[in-house]
Amino acid sequence: MADQREWTASAPAIGGWPAPAAAHLALNNLGGFDWDLDGGRLHLDPVALRVLDLDPEEFAGSPAALLSRLPPEEADGIDRALAVALKEGQSSWSVYFRVTRDDGHRGWIHARGRIVRDSAGRACRIIGIVSDSTDEVAQAADCVRREEAHPDSEHNLVVEVTASLSEAVTVRDVTAALTAHRRLDRLGIASLFLGMVEGGRIRVVSDAEVDSWVPALEYTRLEDGFPMSEVVQTLEPRFITSPEEFARRYPKLWPHIEPLGASAAAYLPLIAQGKPIGALGLIYRHKYSFTPQERNLLIALSGSIAQSLQRAVLFDQEHDIAQGLQNAMLPRSIPRIPGAQLAVRYRSARLARDIGGDWYDVVAMPGGRVAAIIGDVQGHDTHAAAVMGQLRIALRAYAAEGHPPATVMARGSRFLCELDTDRFATALYAQVDPQTGRTCVVRAGHIDPLVRHADGSCSRLSTNGGLPLGLSAQFGQLDYPVTQTELDPGDTLLMFTDGLVERPGTDLDDGLRRLTKALSDGPQGVQQLADHISSVMGAPGTDDDMALLLLRRDTDAAPQPARRLHQHVGPGDPQALVAARGMIREAMTSWGIPERLDDAELAADELITNALVHTDGGAVLTVRMMPDTTRRVRIEVHDLASNWPRRREPGDGETSGRGLLLVDQLADAWGVEPHGSGKSVWCEFRSPASSGSTLTAPPGTPSAG
Known part of the structure; x- marks a missing residue:
C-alpha cells in the first residue's frame, strides 16, 4: 500500500454546494500540471507537488528538475511515451512511473494530459493531472494473479x-x-x-x-x-x-x-x-x-x-425449397384494376418443411369488376401447398368465367371434395365493382374481413358464412349465403388468413384487436399499409404462414350515372330486335358518340342474329360505356351456349359465315369471354375524339387479322 499521508483541504477550498472543480481535484489527491514544450517549463500546483513528494522551494519549475529525481529507467519511460504520442499525432498522453519518497517508500504515479497544438498542428503544451496510483496498480496485480490461478x-x-x-x-x-x-x-x-x-x-x-x-x-x-x-x-x-x-x-x-x-x-x-x-x-x-x-x-x-x-x-x-414451392403456387403478379388499388403480402412459416396452404388471388372480371380471393388449406406440409395450388387455379377459372360468387365457392368446394385428399380449406371471396362500390362477399369457414373507412375508422365486416370448402360438398350444403355491402370512395377492404392474428396461447380476439389498430394507424398508401401490417403483426419466427390482401376503392371513384343498359331478345320476337336497335341508338347519342351509331347497330344485329340462329333460347344484349378515359362503348351479347363462334372465310356461293367478318371490319375490337354457364361475344366502338388511344383485347380474344 502507498504511504497515504493524511491532509485536509481548507474550508474555502470546499466552498458551498456544489463544490468547485478545484475542490473535486484537491480532495481526491489529483494535482494539475502545465508543461510548456516550447519553453521547457513545467508548472505543478500544490497538490501535484504533494503527490510527487516535491518541496516547492526546491522545485525549479523545469521538466529536467523532475526527471533528475527519478530512476533512469523511469525517466526514459516518460520520454518514450511522450515521443510516441507526438510522433503518432495523438491528442492525449498517459504514462505510469515509479517514485521513491524521502521516507524510502516507493509508489506509482499516473500522469495524463491533453496535448495542445498550435494553428500549424504542432504540439506546444500538455495540460493534465497527476495522481498516486499505487493502490490501483496493486489491485490490478491482484486481479491478474487471481485470473492466473483460475x-x-x-x-x-x-x-x-x-x-x-x-x-x-x-x-x-x-x-x-x-x-x-x-x-x-x-x-x-x-x-x-x-x-x-x-x-x-x-x-x-x-x-x-x-x-x-x-x-x-x-x-x-x-x-x-x-x-x-x-x-x-x-x-x-x-x-x-x-x-x-x-x-x-x-x-x-x-x-x-x-x-x-x-x-x-x-x-x-x-x-x-x-x-x-x-x-x-x-x-x-x-x-x-x-x-x-x-x-x-x-x-x-x-x-x-x-x-x-x-x-x-x-x-x-x-x-x-419449401418456400420456393409455396411461392411458385402463388400468382406471380396481380392485375391492375381501374378504380382500385391492390396490395398483397405473404410470409412463410419459420419451420423448414412446415409450409402452409395460405394463398391469395386477384381476378379481373368482365365489366371492370374484380374478384379478390384469400384462403387457407388445412395442414402445414407440401401436400397442403399442392392442394392449395390446384384449388387456387380452379377458383380462378370459375371466377374468370363470370359465375356469381356463391357459385364460384360451391364449385370450388365440389372440386376440392373430388380431389384425392382429406384436406378442407377456408376461403373468403369478394367481388367488387370499383366504379359503384357494390361488393358481394362469400365466406367459407374463414375469418371476416376488416374495412378501414375513408375517415380512418375501422370496423369488422360481419358476413354470413358457410362450411369450409370440401366439407360443404361432403355434407351437401353448397348454398353459400352472399353478403352485399358497398365500399365508399377511399374505403379499404382487408382480407387475411388466421396466421396473421393467431398465436399459441393467446386469444383470437386479442389478435383481431391488434390488427384493427394496425390497420387504423397505418399509412395511406396500400403498399405502405401492407408493409406496416406485416411488420406489426408478422412476428417472424411463428409456426404458421400468413397472407393478406388489401383492396382500396379510389377516392375519385365517385358514383357514376347509369351507363349500362340491358335488353332481352327472345327467339322469334322481331319487336325485341327493334327495341334493341333503339336502345343502342339512344345510348350512343346520349353518351356523345353518334358518329359510330350505324357501325354499332349493324354489328349488334350480326351478334344477336348469330346468338338466335346458332344457340337455343334467347340472348341478352348489354350496352355500356367503359369506365376509363378512352370513351368507348362495348356491346355484349350473352347466350347460354358453350360453343364459341369462329371467324371463317366463306366461299362465293355460301350465304353464311360473313357475320364475324363484318363485325371485324366495323368494330375497333371484338372477342369472346366465358360468362357463367354460357359465353359473351362483345365488340367495342371508340369515339373519334379518342382515336389516338389504343384498345387492347383481353387474353383469349379471337384473332381479327
Missing part, C-alpha cells in the same frame, strides 16, 4: 457459446451466437470470421467487427493460400503467434488484418461428419502464445460450431 476464461467462453449454439436454428442464428458474444473483448479477440465452403470456394458469412469487413475477400478459392483455405484443405488448425509470422505466411491477407492490431490468430477447421464445411478465424490483440489447454478448448469450440452450422445449413436449404 485460467477458465476460455473454458467459460466455450460453455457459453455452446449454450447459445444449442438454440440456433438458421445460419444467421449461428453467426449471431458467435459475433454477439460479450466475452470476445475480455479474451482479447479483435475480430471473428466465420467462413463456409461453397463449391470450391470459401464465403465469409460473418464478421464480428464491421470495420474489418473486406468485400473483396468475401469469396476466396481454396487454392488462394489464405489461412481458412489451408485449414479446410489440411483439416488441421493453424495458430499464429506474432505479427511477423502472420505477415510472412499470408502477405496478401496481412494488410487487411494489420489495422486490427493483431498480435496472434487461430484458424480452426469446421468439420461435420468427416467433411470440412467451413472455417473459424479468431484475431487476437495483446496475445503472443497459445497454451495446450487453450488450443484444446478452441478445437472443442470449433466442433460445436461445426455441428450447429451443419444443422443450420440443412434447415436453410429445406426452408428455401
Whole structure:
C-alpha cells in the first residue's frame, strides 16, 4: 500500500454546494500540471507537488528538475511515451512511473494530459493531472494473479457459446451466437470470421467487427493460400503467434488484418461428419502464445460450431425449397384494376418443411369488376401447398368465367371434395365493382374481413358464412349465403388468413384487436399499409404462414350515372330486335358518340342474329360505356351456349359465315369471354375524339387479322 499521508483541504477550498472543480481535484489527491514544450517549463500546483513528494522551494519549475529525481529507467519511460504520442499525432498522453519518497517508500504515479497544438498542428503544451496510483496498480496485480490461478476464461467462453449454439436454428442464428458474444473483448479477440465452403470456394458469412469487413475477400478459392483455405484443405488448425509470422505466411491477407492490431490468430477447421464445411478465424490483440489447454478448448469450440452450422445449413436449404414451392403456387403478379388499388403480402412459416396452404388471388372480371380471393388449406406440409395450388387455379377459372360468387365457392368446394385428399380449406371471396362500390362477399369457414373507412375508422365486416370448402360438398350444403355491402370512395377492404392474428396461447380476439389498430394507424398508401401490417403483426419466427390482401376503392371513384343498359331478345320476337336497335341508338347519342351509331347497330344485329340462329333460347344484349378515359362503348351479347363462334372465310356461293367478318371490319375490337354457364361475344366502338388511344383485347380474344 502507498504511504497515504493524511491532509485536509481548507474550508474555502470546499466552498458551498456544489463544490468547485478545484475542490473535486484537491480532495481526491489529483494535482494539475502545465508543461510548456516550447519553453521547457513545467508548472505543478500544490497538490501535484504533494503527490510527487516535491518541496516547492526546491522545485525549479523545469521538466529536467523532475526527471533528475527519478530512476533512469523511469525517466526514459516518460520520454518514450511522450515521443510516441507526438510522433503518432495523438491528442492525449498517459504514462505510469515509479517514485521513491524521502521516507524510502516507493509508489506509482499516473500522469495524463491533453496535448495542445498550435494553428500549424504542432504540439506546444500538455495540460493534465497527476495522481498516486499505487493502490490501483496493486489491485490490478491482484486481479491478474487471481485470473492466473483460475485460467477458465476460455473454458467459460466455450460453455457459453455452446449454450447459445444449442438454440440456433438458421445460419444467421449461428453467426449471431458467435459475433454477439460479450466475452470476445475480455479474451482479447479483435475480430471473428466465420467462413463456409461453397463449391470450391470459401464465403465469409460473418464478421464480428464491421470495420474489418473486406468485400473483396468475401469469396476466396481454396487454392488462394489464405489461412481458412489451408485449414479446410489440411483439416488441421493453424495458430499464429506474432505479427511477423502472420505477415510472412499470408502477405496478401496481412494488410487487411494489420489495422486490427493483431498480435496472434487461430484458424480452426469446421468439420461435420468427416467433411470440412467451413472455417473459424479468431484475431487476437495483446496475445503472443497459445497454451495446450487453450488450443484444446478452441478445437472443442470449433466442433460445436461445426455441428450447429451443419444443422443450420440443412434447415436453410429445406426452408428455401419449401418456400420456393409455396411461392411458385402463388400468382406471380396481380392485375391492375381501374378504380382500385391492390396490395398483397405473404410470409412463410419459420419451420423448414412446415409450409402452409395460405394463398391469395386477384381476378379481373368482365365489366371492370374484380374478384379478390384469400384462403387457407388445412395442414402445414407440401401436400397442403399442392392442394392449395390446384384449388387456387380452379377458383380462378370459375371466377374468370363470370359465375356469381356463391357459385364460384360451391364449385370450388365440389372440386376440392373430388380431389384425392382429406384436406378442407377456408376461403373468403369478394367481388367488387370499383366504379359503384357494390361488393358481394362469400365466406367459407374463414375469418371476416376488416374495412378501414375513408375517415380512418375501422370496423369488422360481419358476413354470413358457410362450411369450409370440401366439407360443404361432403355434407351437401353448397348454398353459400352472399353478403352485399358497398365500399365508399377511399374505403379499404382487408382480407387475411388466421396466421396473421393467431398465436399459441393467446386469444383470437386479442389478435383481431391488434390488427384493427394496425390497420387504423397505418399509412395511406396500400403498399405502405401492407408493409406496416406485416411488420406489426408478422412476428417472424411463428409456426404458421400468413397472407393478406388489401383492396382500396379510389377516392375519385365517385358514383357514376347509369351507363349500362340491358335488353332481352327472345327467339322469334322481331319487336325485341327493334327495341334493341333503339336502345343502342339512344345510348350512343346520349353518351356523345353518334358518329359510330350505324357501325354499332349493324354489328349488334350480326351478334344477336348469330346468338338466335346458332344457340337455343334467347340472348341478352348489354350496352355500356367503359369506365376509363378512352370513351368507348362495348356491346355484349350473352347466350347460354358453350360453343364459341369462329371467324371463317366463306366461299362465293355460301350465304353464311360473313357475320364475324363484318363485325371485324366495323368494330375497333371484338372477342369472346366465358360468362357463367354460357359465353359473351362483345365488340367495342371508340369515339373519334379518342382515336389516338389504343384498345387492347383481353387474353383469349379471337384473332381479327
